[in-house]
Amino acid sequence: MVKIKYLIVALLIVIVGISATLFSFSSEEKKVTKRFALLSGHISKDPEENTFVMANKIKGISALFGENCNFAVSDYSLSGNYTREEISGIALRGRAHFSTLGLKFYDLKVSFH
Secondary structure, three states, X not given: OHHHHHHHHHHHHHXXXXXXXXXXXXXXXXXXXXXXXXXXXXXXXXXOOOHHHHHHHHHHHHHOOOOEEEEOOOOOOOOEEEXXXXXXXXXXXXHHOOOOEOOOOOOOOOOOO
């Protein structure tokens, strides 16, 4: 009887450990997908948006990028290397042209090879 009790407790500990590991270490694909969702939220703009909300969103945009990023955009003159601060400035200037702005990613599939 005592052996079964210890076996059940050990089995529960193993199950909790495995589920905690799977829950805490999400896949790289999920991390990238989450970053795109965060970017979409930070880019969005409502007509009633105040300065504090705008500054918080711009700060969130810059946090999603590395210290140095390389953009390759063929149709526009945005290609080049940018720092986080430069990305924030570009996002701020771009958002200023619109009263309402949204960014959505449809059928986003991320894979690493």
